[in-house]
Amino acid sequence: MTPTGTTTVIDDIGLLVTNDPEIGEGPLGVVRDASVVIADDTVESVGPRGQAADRRIDAGGACVLPGFVDSHTHLVFAGDRAEEFTSRMAGKPYDGGGIRVTTEATRAASDAQLRALTRSRLAEAHRAGTTTIEIKSGYGLSVDHEVRCLRIAAEHTSETTFLGAHLVPAELDGRADEYVDLVCGEMLDAAAPHARWIDAFCETGAFSAEQSRRVLEAGKAAGLGLRLHANQLGPGPGVLLAVEMGCASVDHCTHLDDDDIAALAGSDTVATFLPATDFSTRQPYPDARRALDAGVKIAIATNCNPGSSYTTSISFCVALAVRDMGLTIEEAIAAVTSGGASALRRADIGRLTPGAAGHAVVLDAPTYHDLAYRPGVPLIARTIGPLAD
């Protein structure tokens, strides 16, 4: 962060993605041989090379993009599930049941441990180009532990999501409705002051559409924005519920039928795809091409969590989207910048235009194509912007 009143210029940008077609070429609004002046963390101007400012960051002719918006993570947790991953790679199917393993480890961790783990993952995400990150609770699953996880998340981001309805905790096994009462009552009351959003895992084995609807309605009444996990492990009613309830985003969407696509296309609900999850669980990839062609608004996020997608790498998600989801590189870049911003209903991020946040990624590459063309190579030379905002 620069001191108040200081201007910074990112200069000698070979290829700048602004995400504004009125400023530059094509859907990404690309400007060549550019510079961007940032004043007090807000973009002041986009112009040719050599604009003046107090401080200069030299992009060395490389490509510069808006900072990545990772609109779906579960960063606050303790323990890992490497053994579960290994069993899965040996053939055991993923069913989400391992969430309880992480809940046990998270409850057992001290505040200091949980805070240190979260910070370490945030630093990793920032090195990987992420400048805005959404963080969900969901490994506490009791009033005190959910609130603790949200407090720690809120130390680092304003995009906090209360996900008490992640899984029924072991101590209430078989009593899902009773747990939903708790989530919608005492837990929500305690969590709401620390959260911007509410979310539920609407899936066979987690929560039904009716239970998820109760959670969303209670959250809405408490003034929270709405999001939903849906249609990850199979077809289901979650996408239609999300659209009906006006969720900002419905996430996973691995299994979309014609009705789901039509409903999404006629709505402002963003379909957020999480391809690293499909990679790490050997699920099929979602047909993002079909959704996009139908007019659905899309985003792509990491879903960083210890069970089904333990990565902070947006670049990796971009490479998978291009190889396995039928997106062009431009569509994938939009999905992790302006798409992520839409999924968080934010107009101030995901673009590099006057008035937007001065959050940027300088690549160690001449073009954004390299994010798909050079898979696995760490191409983020520098991340400009806060750890999370």
Add this chain to the structure above:
Amino acid sequence: MTPTGTTTVIDDIGLLVTNDPEIGEGPLGVVRDASVVIADDTVESVGPRGQAADRRIDAGGACVLPGFVDSHTHLVFAGDRAEEFTSRMAGKPYDGGGIRVTTEATRAASDAQLRALTRSRLAEAHRAGTTTIEIKSGYGLSVDHEVRCLRIAAEHTSETTFLGAHLVPAELDGRADEYVDLVCGEMLDAAAPHARWIDAFCETGAFSAEQSRRVLEAGKAAGLGLRLHANQLGPGPGVLLAVEMGCASVDHCTHLDDDDIAALAGSDTVATFLPATDFSTRQPYPDARRALDAGVKIAIATNCNPGSSYTTSISFCVALAVRDMGLTIEEAIAAVTSGGASALRRADIGRLTPGAAGHAVVLDAPTYHDLAYRPGVPLIARTIGPLAD
């Protein structure tokens, strides 16, 4: 590189992979709470935490592996082929024809440009954990240009491979036999002093089995070791040829039939799989599980090149091998360390045991499982060893 006579200890290793089952547990010879003393770039001892030495590298309880052996790359080239990649992702099949595009760019580059590009890629590979790297020529395709590429490669590695028979150059289009005469005659005479190995691209559209045999025979007569590109784009006679000729390695092996597997299993020829290539060309992945179960010796390498696999990341290859080739993480780790060493017929690398090279990778992770479990995350905290040897 440390001064002669200095000893270095890598201390506080939480999990050490030695690749020697007599030193540690399981096929990877794992030792917990270990340290490794290196004297003059050779491992002197493997012992418990706290061994004494002149200089101490603190692994901080993390996992330490033998440095990665990348036994198949084409690092000396100019230009890139991002546009070809984009066309391919839009549906154009890969046929290897783009090699000529790189040949044109490589010939047009100055020595200084080609050297700088090569060094930059080597530095990237080293940051990604690679301590021994094989580099092929094959983008010169004339006597002078092939020799120039080999000279530049030989500045950085002893594992240089003469691949004049990569593709018939444009100026000899349709005159493949004439070009093979050149490769086996004047070009080989000029190249042999700068190469350890000879290789050919035995594939429909490149060189026939008979042409490849001529190249290998000429190379053998010139004292070079033998390797072969085969069975990448479809079934073919290359694998059987490689085994018959006693090649150290036959590379790609995407398409293996029963006869190929049986021949490999009864030989010392290593099957080197290049999964990042299958990723970037949307080819099927090879059935490495079947090969391994039949007793075939295997390696995994990056095939770093601008057309079909522009990555230096061995970690990425490991993640693909576990997800898509049916290997366990231990088998994948062996394939990029001791497997790569076998593919180069080297007994001094790919293991961390007394007498072996002191080339090691310190992970930013407690276990090697994370190389598959955390895809896309740069987990190489430190690479110990030369840029290439």
